[in-house]
Every structure is written in structure tokens, then in C-alpha cells.
Amino acid sequence: MRFTTRPELTGTFGMVTSTHWIATAAGMKMLEAGGTAFDAAAATGFVLNVVEPHLNGPLGDMPALIWPAGDVAPTVICGQGTAPAGATIAHYRSEGLDLIPGAGLLATVIPGAFDAWMLMLRDHGRLSLREVLEPAIYYAEHGHPMLANAAGVIAGMADTFRDEWPTSAAVWLPGGNVPEAGRLFRNPDLAAFWKRLLDEAEAVTGREAQIEAARRAFYEGFVADAIDGYLREACVMDGCGARRKGVLTGQDMAGWRASTEAAVSVDHHGWQVWKCGAWTQGPVLLQVLQMLKGDDLAGLDPNGAAFAHLVTEALKLAFADRESYYGDPDFNDIPLTKLLADDYGAHRRDEITDVASLLQRPGALDGCEGWAKAFLRRAGAEVAEDTGLGGGEPTMAHLLNKEGDTVHIDAVDRWGNMVSTTPSGGWLQSNPVVPGLGVPLNSRAQMYWLEEGRPTSLRPGSRPRTTLSPSMATMPDGGRLAFGTPGGDQQDQWQVSFLLRLIHHGLNLQEAIEAPLFHTAHLQASFHPRGTRPGHLMVEPHFGEEVIAALRARGHLVEVSDPWAIGRLTAAMRETDGFLRAAATPRLMQAYAAGR
Structure with missing residues (x-):
């Protein structure tokens, strides 16, 4: 332990x-x-x-x-x-x-x-x-x-x-x-x-x-x-x-x-992971799980450079899809089934190399080419030095x-x-x-975007594609897990690290929550002014200098956060025999779990 x-x-x-x-x-x-x-x-x-x-x-x-x-x-x-x-x-x-x-x-x-x-x-x-x-x-x-x-x-x-x-x-x-x-x-x-x-x-x-x-x-x-x-x-x-x-x-x-509506899910190594639909960013986590299901994640150090690199590069691809293809399915034909398909995940995994990507790369989906082009056009025009993706808070540029x-x-x-x-x-x-x-x-x-023809275009009666993203999972033996975190665009980034460490590395809830966290601002931010920071990667310092240097060597533009500064994960679990577990992050020194 x-x-x-x-x-x-x-x-x-x-x-x-x-x-x-x-x-x-x-x-x-x-x-x-x-x-x-x-x-x-x-x-x-x-x-x-x-x-x-x-x-x-x-x-x-x-x-x-x-x-x-x-x-x-x-x-x-x-x-x-x-x-x-x-x-x-x-x-x-x-x-x-x-x-x-x-x-x-x-x-x-x-x-x-x-x-x-x-x-x-x-x-x-x-x-x-x-x-x-x-x-x-x-x-x-x-x-x-x-x-x-x-x-x-x-x-x-x-x-x-x-x-x-x-x-x-x-x-x-x-x-x-x-x-x-x-x-x-x-x-x-x-x-x-x-x-x-x-x-x-x-x-x-x-x-x-x-x-x-x-x-x-x-x-x-x-x-x-x-x-x-x-x-x-x-x-x-x-x-x-x-x-x-x-x-x-x-x-x-x-x-x-x-x-109310049905949750969406994928299977990852016997765990069924559940999220809200594509009017949230929740399927990002599911896409990452699909991309990495064939990797020997258990063989990677969960606090090592190879793990952080692989997860980050998968996140970049999933977030490019989020910005291109997610939106309110009541108003758009969202290709979520295709995005979560095994073959699509495997194809996207083939795009990951040992070097950090500096490109925005949505997947190619027939019939959705216009959505992807609109994203790439906006992402190229709106590169901002400060997207408000530092330290886990979605901040915006103007005084207000x-x-x-x-x-x-x-x-x-x-x-x-x-x-x-x-x-x-x-x-x-x-x-x-x-x-x-x-x-x-x-x-x-x-x-919303103030341009016509996107799944996230402003339209009366439609839902904005929110960053809010609670999670649940079913364990292979039938036990159930609830988890999540604040953090805007970072929510599913921190959650996927937490979940992979549970599934593949045998950590308990508190251990997985306290493991060093990381996230990228490479994506197109959901918050004003909606910029990108290609290649960005923020890491907590308790990864250690050797891991941070290795990530820089792979081409990541690494920003080291203050100690214990990013992510506010919490989780609760029920095992099949009724045994309960819970944990909360010590970061910011205010989250707590209680139970008996």
C-alpha cells in the first residue's frame, strides 16, 4: 500500500x-x-x-x-x-x-x-x-x-x-x-x-x-x-x-x-464505463478508452513518461473529435456510434507516435467533413497565448x-x-x-459558436456542448463506481488517468486520486476566448524531474504546476457484497469524503 x-x-x-x-x-x-x-x-x-x-x-x-x-x-x-x-x-x-x-x-x-x-x-x-x-x-x-x-x-x-x-x-x-x-x-x-x-x-x-x-x-x-x-x-x-x-x-x-435519457458506454478490459451523451464532453473519456484498449497499460509505470505521453496523445485526438462532432443530438445527427466503435478507436490509435503532436487532427467521418473543416478553420484562427487552461480552472481573458x-x-x-x-x-x-x-x-x-453549420452553433432550444462530465463504471465482478471532478476541459483528462490507474495498476481510490495528474491545453478551449495551445502539457511536480525531462524530450511543451494544484477528483464505490468505499482529493484542502 x-x-x-x-x-x-x-x-x-x-x-x-x-x-x-x-x-x-x-x-x-x-x-x-x-x-x-x-x-x-x-x-x-x-x-x-x-x-x-x-x-x-x-x-x-x-x-x-x-x-x-x-x-x-x-x-x-x-x-x-x-x-x-x-x-x-x-x-x-x-x-x-x-x-x-x-x-x-x-x-x-x-x-x-x-x-x-x-x-x-x-x-x-x-x-x-x-x-x-x-x-x-x-x-x-x-x-x-x-x-x-x-x-x-x-x-x-x-x-x-x-x-x-x-x-x-x-x-x-x-x-x-x-x-x-x-x-x-x-x-x-x-x-x-x-x-x-x-x-x-x-x-x-x-x-x-x-x-x-x-x-x-x-x-x-x-x-x-x-x-x-x-x-x-x-x-x-x-x-x-x-x-x-x-x-x-x-x-x-x-x-x-x-x-432523462440513456447513458452511453464502452467496455474496457471488462469494465463497462458510463457517461452522458455528446451534448457533454463525456464521450471523450470513452474514446480514449477505445483507443488504448489494445495497449499493455499494465506494463507501463502509471507515474511514468510513457503513460502520460500515450494518454495525452489519445486525449488530443479525442478532443479534436469533440470539437468537430459533438453537440446536441436533438438538433444534429451526431455520429457517436461511429466515434465509439472498436475499429474507429483502433484507427485513431494508429495515429499516435512517440513524439508529441502539434496538430489538430479530427478523425475522418463520411458526411461530417464540413464540421471538421469548420473546427480546423476556427482553431487555426484562434490561437491564444492564454486559453484559460492553467491550473485546472477554466479562466477567461477579459477582466470580467x-x-x-x-x-x-x-x-x-x-x-x-x-x-x-x-x-x-x-x-x-x-x-x-x-x-x-x-x-x-x-x-x-x-x-456555442456564432457560425452556422456546426453541431455547436447557437440555436434556440438547443443545449450547449457542456464540459460537465460525471462518470460511472461497472467492474468485471458487478461492483459499481461513481467518480468525477471539476475542471472544465480538464475533467475527462484527469478522470481517464484516475480510471486507468484503477483498472490496470491496482490502486485503491485514494491512491489513484493522489497520483500525479496532468492535462493538455492543446485542445480548443470551451471557455472564452476559445483558443488553443498546441503541444501544451501541464504536469504536477511530483512526477519527478526525470519524468518531466522525458516528456520534454518527446516534444511536449511542459508546464509544471504548483504542488498539488490540479484536479479535484472524488469517488465512491459499492462492491457486490455491499462493501462501500470512498475517497476525495486533498488538493485545495477542502474536498472530503464521509461514510461508515
Whole structure:
């Protein structure tokens, strides 16, 4: 057994793991109260809205993989809101835009996370909506210790809040001052928002009826009214340096609800690995597994240069396919079956050499040549020195396009129910606070392109091709695993290293999480300004100088991160006999697992 900073947790009752210790504790409270993994995940998620407001918010978005104990496969809950009716390429072009800003009102899609939580709770939870929301309300009302990173983001945005976004200044600068790291911070407007939601829900009788009433209050009632009323008049500074109005309306919200769909999967050495569809970047991980299924990965040092090189080069190919061929399958004929086919993976593997590629190389797919050409044209035109892919945070170039990341939750209960979900969006730095709600809108629309004819072209009613990417896997003996990480374009990069080390090198969850991580910014970034950094490879220093030198010798443009600086992986596992395991990263010193 290798030394780890924390133990891999084991038990039989339940496990919750998330990117903040308070949220994890709130989720564990739900299990102790007799709730399911779905109740626990939802309570954890709502607390994360409060304690990590620079990483997610109630008006953000959320894909989830859920696995009810008796089901043979996980199901996707799509909490990714769609583009509003007024979000047309013509309108955005008329605003003088070539790219959608990384922050501001035009970067907003319909908030989706809340309804995804409600759908999960209605169909799979046991506890009342009040029980699930009360911990989050408590911390919003009575306060929570402000994270140093959150305080730093607020400090960096303070002048913008005062000068351009006064509704945000009222919430994030209490008394006109930047909150102090480690001291109590309250958001009474958010607490009041959720209390009113509960009051309206509890005006009817019955658990499911109350959840349905909360959904109506959010999408057709006072929440939608607050957003609609604000956006009718607001004209605020955005990430491209101009004051612009948004296009989201209450009518857009009233016509949208979260949905479910089948997960997609591939087999890799007896492990069935499950992801959300091509409206996320999740199939990138599956494509890499397909490319490398014939390699002797067990014979490679999991912390060595050959392993990091091989995985990186496969990732470059998969991400070129992502940018060319992924998008909302409701609006495009996405060739996902071809992309995940064994022969296609083998063909792509043949393109990998011992030297780092500096080229963007989407695969050749009949009938999709125009999509690949559009990607290559844009990638060649938009090479940027700083794509915002440093250190694991999707950051943007303009003053207002500040760092925003994500959170992640995994949960499993004593009955075998399991959740993996990656909520995001609605960051405090993404948009001004909506008056009366205490939180801002999301900025997920920046992942559309303002050019016709691409699977990710802006189109009303379509889903942006999100970076959010929860994961699940079935082990050869039938055990089940939930895992994931924040990190924008890096999410599936860190996850594939974690998973390969589990499958091929026998590491336990905590060992695999703490192993040195790496990622490339060679890809076309999903976040404004959407640039590329050909040949880039960021590695953690505990790879060691010899490995780093070997990677440079192979042609990688290596950037060494600060120690323990990239990746925020968490994971939970249930073995066939009911034995449970969980782990969380020590990076950033805030993610924790809990269980017994």
C-alpha cells in the first residue's frame, strides 16, 4: 500500500464525497435520517451553492448519472438548460460579437440545475423537500466560513461589482467590504429565496406534490418572474467589454424542464464505463478508452513518461473529435456510434507516435467533413497565448471573464443507490446577482459558436456542448463506481488517468486520486476566448524531474504546476457484497469524503 494523505474510507452504511467538507457532512446527515443517495446528493448540492458560490449556484446547470439499486444501467438526468428563444446567431452578431462573452447576460441559458435536483428527488428520494433544503438555508442565513479562494475571487471582482454590477456588490461586499477568508459570510437573500420556495411548496399536501409545486414556483412563479423582470431592464457590462441586454425571458423558463435519457458506454478490459451523451464532453473519456484498449497499460509505470505521453496523445485526438462532432443530438445527427466503435478507436490509435503532436487532427467521418473543416478553420484562427487552461480552472481573458470552476458529488447508500453529478454555473463572477434571489445567472452559452453549420452553433432550444462530465463504471465482478471532478476541459483528462490507474495498476481510490495528474491545453478551449495551445502539457511536480525531462524530450511543451494544484477528483464505490468505499482529493484542502 502506498502512503496517502488520507485513508480510503470503507463501510457498509453509506458514503458521500464532495468538493467541500460542510456539503459532504450535510449529505451524510440525509443518509443518517433514512434518506437515499439521491436525497444526500441533493442536500450536498444545495449546500455547495452556498459554500462554494464562486464555483456553482442555484441558477446554474447540472448533468447527473443516477443508478437506482435495481437497475441494470445508470440513467442520465439532463439539467443542462437550453438557449432562449431570442438567442439567435443573427441577434448576437448584431451586438457586434464574434464570440459569446465569458460573462454577462448574453452568456446565459435557462437555469437547469434546480429542476434536475427536483426530478431526482421526486422519483428517487424519500425525504421531504424541507429536510433536503434546510442545511443549505441554515448556512445561507446563519453563515459559513468563507473560503480563501472565494474571498480572492470577490476581491478581484470588487471594483467591477461597485462600478458595473451593483446588485452583486450588495450581496458579495457586505458593508462595502470584501469578505475575510475564514470568517462567517451570510447570504440572507438566498436564504429568503429558498424559504419562500418552501412556503409555496408546502401550501399543498404530499411529498411529490410539494416538489412539483417547487418546480412551478421556480420556472413559472416568483423565481422566473424575478429573472424576467430584471432582464427586461438590465443592460450590464459583459466579458467582451460592452454593456448589453440579455434575451432570457420567463416564457423561456416556463417551457423548459429537466429530462432523462440513456447513458452511453464502452467496455474496457471488462469494465463497462458510463457517461452522458455528446451534448457533454463525456464521450471523450470513452474514446480514449477505445483507443488504448489494445495497449499493455499494465506494463507501463502509471507515474511514468510513457503513460502520460500515450494518454495525452489519445486525449488530443479525442478532443479534436469533440470539437468537430459533438453537440446536441436533438438538433444534429451526431455520429457517436461511429466515434465509439472498436475499429474507429483502433484507427485513431494508429495515429499516435512517440513524439508529441502539434496538430489538430479530427478523425475522418463520411458526411461530417464540413464540421471538421469548420473546427480546423476556427482553431487555426484562434490561437491564444492564454486559453484559460492553467491550473485546472477554466479562466477567461477579459477582466470580467474571471475564474469559474465547478463542484462534484458522489454518493452511495446502503441499498446500493448511487449518484455522480457535476453541478456548475451561476458563479458569482459570471453575471450580476438577480435582485431578490441573492445569486447570479449562469454563463454556459459561451460554449456555442456564432457560425452556422456546426453541431455547436447557437440555436434556440438547443443545449450547449457542456464540459460537465460525471462518470460511472461497472467492474468485471458487478461492483459499481461513481467518480468525477471539476475542471472544465480538464475533467475527462484527469478522470481517464484516475480510471486507468484503477483498472490496470491496482490502486485503491485514494491512491489513484493522489497520483500525479496532468492535462493538455492543446485542445480548443470551451471557455472564452476559445483558443488553443498546441503541444501544451501541464504536469504536477511530483512526477519527478526525470519524468518531466522525458516528456520534454518527446516534444511536449511542459508546464509544471504548483504542488498539488490540479484536479479535484472524488469517488465512491459499492462492491457486490455491499462493501462501500470512498475517497476525495486533498488538493485545495477542502474536498472530503464521509461514510461508515
